[in-house]
Amino acid sequence: xxxxxxxxxxxxxxxxxxxxxxxxxxxxxxxxxxxxxxxxxxxxxxxxxxxxxxxxxxxxxxxxxxxxxxxxxxxxxxxxxxxxxxxxxxxxxxxxxxxxxxxxxxx
Amino acid sequence: xxxxxxxxxxxxxxxxxxxxxxxxxxxxxxxxxxxxxxxxxxxxxxxxxxxxxxxxxxxxxxxxxxxxxxxxxxxxxxxxxxxxxxxxxxxxxxxxxxxxxxxxxxxxxxxxxxxxxxxxxxxxxxxxxxxxxxxxxxxxxxxxxxxxxxxxxxxxxxxxxxxxxxxxxxxxxxxxxxxxxxxxxxxxxxxxxxxxxxxxxxxxxxxxxxxxxxxxxxxxxxxxxxxxxxxxxxxxxxxxxxxxxxxxxxxxxxxxxxxxxxxxxxxxxxxxxxxxxxxxxxxxxxxxxxxxxxxxxxxxxxxxxxxxxxxxxxxxxxxxxxxxxxxxxxxxxxxxxxxxxxxxx
Numbered sequence: 001x002x003x004x005x006x007x008x009x010x011x012x013x014x015x016x017x018x019x020x021x022x023x024x025x026x027x028x029x030x031x032x033x034x035x036x037x038x039x040x041x042x043x044x045x046x047x048x049x050x051x052x053x054x055x056x057x058x059x060x061x062x063x064x065x066x067x068x069x070x071x072x073x074x075x076x077x078x079x080x081x082x083x084x085x086x087x088x089x090x091x092x093x094x095x096x097x098x099x100x101x102x103x104x105x106x107x
Numbered sequence: 108x109x110x111x112x113x114x115x116x117x118x119x120x121x122x123x124x125x126x127x128x129x130x131x132x133x134x135x136x137x138x139x140x141x142x143x144x145x146x147x148x149x150x151x152x153x154x155x156x157x158x159x160x161x162x163x164x165x166x167x168x169x170x171x172x173x174x175x176x177x178x179x180x181x182x183x184x185x186x187x188x189x190x191x192x193x194x195x196x197x198x199x200x201x202x203x204x205x206x207x208x209x210x211x212x213x214x215x216x217x218x219x220x221x222x223x224x225x226x227x228x229x230x231x232x233x234x235x236x237x238x239x240x241x242x243x244x245x246x247x248x249x250x251x252x253x254x255x256x257x258x259x260x261x262x263x264x265x266x267x268x269x270x271x272x273x274x275x276x277x278x279x280x281x282x283x284x285x286x287x288x289x290x291x292x293x294x295x296x297x298x299x300x301x302x303x304x305x306x307x308x309x310x311x312x313x314x315x316x317x318x319x320x321x322x323x324x325x326x327x328x329x330x331x332x333x334x335x336x337x338x339x340x341x342x343x344x345x346x347x348x349x350x351x352x353x354x355x356x357x358x359x360x361x362x363x364x365x366x367x368x369x370x371x372x373x374x375x376x377x378x379x380x381x382x383x384x385x386x387x388x389x390x391x392x393x394x395x396x397x398x399x400x401x402x403x404x405x406x407x408x409x410x411x412x413x414x415x416x417x418x419x420x421x422x423x424x425x426x427x428x429x430x431x432x433x434x435x436x437x438x439x440x441x442x443x444x445x446x447x448x449x450x451x452x
Contacts, residue, residue, distance in 0.1 A: 014401045015362030022112075023392050023406035024358075024385075040359050043441050047363065078362060082370035095367040095434045096426075104437040 013077035015040075044078070050103050051089040055081065111403045112315040114234040117188075117206045119219055122241030123250050123257040124212030127270035127299070131241055132209055134304030141307050145203040147187050149211040179218040180226060184208065188229050205236065205310060213256045216263050217377075220397040235402065236313045240264035244275035244298070248283050251290075261287055262345045262377045262422050263397065264294045265323075266309060273300035292347040293380050293420040295326045314393050314405050324393070324411060327380055327420060344425045345377065350432055352417040355386040357442035364438035365394075365401070368431075373399035375426055381419035382407075386443065394419075 017024035017036060041055055041063065048055055052068035055075075065081055066072045067088030075081040085093045094100065122128045129148075135141055146161045194200040208219060216238050223233050240260045243250070247269065250257040261267060267287050272280060280298070287296055299305060312319025361383070369376060379396035393405040421431060 014403050015359075015366060017358070020111075020392075020404040020406070023390075023404045024388060036359065039442075040363065043359055044363050046441050047367070047438075078366035079370065082367055092371065093367060094371045095364055095438065096372070096430045101433060101437050104441065 013079065015078050040078075044081070046104070047093070047100070048085065050100050051085065051091065051093055053085055053089050111234055112317065112405065114232055115203070115205060116236030116313060116316065117208060117219075117223060117233050118236040118310050119208050119210060119216050119238045120241070121210040121214055121216050121238065121260045121264075122212065122268075122270075123243070123247075123254065123260065126212070126241040126243040126247070127268075128209050128212075128241050131239075131268055131270065131299065131305065132207060135207075135307065135310060137304065138307040141205075141310060143202065143204045144310070145191055145200070145206045146209065147184065147191075147206065148209045149183075149214065179221060181218045181222045184219060184222050185226055185229065188233060192228070192232055206233070207310065215256070215259060217398045217400075221400050224400050224402070234315060235397070236310065236316075237265035238263050238397075239266045239268060239309060240294075241268045241270050242283065242287065244269050244272045244280055244283060248279065248286055251286055258290065258345055259377065262290045262347070264291055265313070267291065267294045267296045268305065268309075269296060269298045271300070272298040290345055290347060291378075291422055292349055293327050293378070293422075295329070314395055315402075320393075320405070320407060321411065324382060324391075324407060327382055327418065328411065328414075345422065347378075347420060347422040348428045349418055349420045350428075350435070351419075352384070352439075354443075355384045356417050356439060358383075358385045358388075358392070360438050360442040361385075361435075363441075364435055365396070368434070369396065369399050369401070372423075372426060375424040376421065377424065378422040379419065381417065383417045383419070384415050385417075 012019035014020070016033070018033060037057075041057070044055055048065075054066050056064050056066065058064040058074055062074050062076050063081065064072050065075055065084050065088060068090060069088075071088055073084035073088060075084050082093055120128050120132055132146070136144060136146070148161060188206070191200070191203070191206065195202060210216065210219070220235050220238075222229065223235050224230055240263070242257075242261060247257075251261065269280070269283060269287075275283075284296055287294075297305060297309075308319060308322070312323050314320055314323050316323075365379070376396070377398060379394065379401075381394040383392045383394060385392045388406075391407045391410055393407065395402045395405075419435075421428075423431070
């Protein structure tokens with residue numbers, strides 16, 4: 001799997017509002033970068049928890065992804081994070097995994 | 108860096124061997140509106156091009172260590188496009204406003220898209236315009252059955268051009284249309300016969316072009332959900348379907364879901380196009396993905412009609428619609444409860 005996928009250099013990752021200021025201009029005030037980042041971390045940890053992984057803040061531009069054995073990787077965006085999650089976790093993260101979906105659906 | 112929409116668009120003209128790529132291009136370049144187009148050709152065929160800015164490049168793909176075929180830099184284009192840029196800046200070539208790349212008949216369009224987004228210099232100057240795929244009306248159906256390259260070229264297209272229609276029977280044309288529609292719901296299918304050419308908008312309309320964006324989105328809206336379960340006799344197990352959502356989607360949850368999906372299954376997700384109703388954003392947000400690669404989101408200044416549903420078109424290989432539908436719904440519930448995908452408006 002490609003760690004470069006989706007990384008758009010200085011433009012910012014496509015999942016961040018800042019990458020498309022025209023499209024998201026109307027919500028810029030309510031969604032500061034810091035708040036968006038906080039919300040992204042909160043939501044993604046709901047997924048990562050299923051795999052024994054946890055994402056935390058590291059510095060303004062990066063996050064630290066911690067695996068079940070304590071190993072840590074620094075990641076700059078979601079695309080990098082999923083690649084690191086494969087290395088740190090015990091199994092591959094798959095959004096179509098029925099176990100994960102049952103977990104998210106609360107069943 | 109300027110906005111993505113201000114970068115020079117690159118259109119890809121692809122299609123199987125002998126499907127009429129150069130003839131199509133020759134017709135387009137005759138239009139005065141397209142005289143400021145630079146052309147890169149991977150193989151010269153029988154049809155000559157009389158155009159000021161034509162360069163021949165030999166296809167070469169630099170596979171990255173990860174072995175992901177779609178995430179490969181096309182070394183030939185990297186060099187040719189960098190040269191074009193510097194020639195334009197120095198005035199060595201006439202100023203061009205767009206580039207057309209005509210691929211070889213067996214090319215995979217994905218590495219071209221990847222090159223434009225991942226190459227450190229090119230990503231600041233060029234953007235992907237549209238992928239235009241020619242399909243031969245007489246031999247196209249048989250090629251789709253026998254050659255995976257042909258299937259992928261058609262599946263990844265933003266426009267499908269059926270050529271040589273004057274040589275095909277009405278039954279052959281109908282069968283090909285059905286086959287192409289099963290592969291690719293979002294691309295408009297245009298037919299061209301002997302001596303007919305296509306309008307310049309074929310190269311100028313795309314989701315980042317201010318003037319053509321609205322027309323482009325109308326094609327997506329025409330891709331009505333339903334008849335998605337058709338099984339087609341292709342050389343590859345590719346099919347397309349559309350999902351709709353009745354309530355606004357959470358952008359953060361959607362980004363988490365889509366990056367995870369493309370990380371794990373990007374090889375089998377050929378295209379994703381979407382018109383999204385995003386929470387807190389009054390205008391529609393447009394997304395456009397080519398395998399593992401996602402272009403920066405764009406937007407329309409207003410909704411095209413009363414319908415406020417989010418609509419996402421998937422073109423995938425061996426991936427059941429129900430699984431994708433369930434997965435996206437579950438992820439969206441992380442942020443806000445959303446309705447299950449609804450039916451077509």
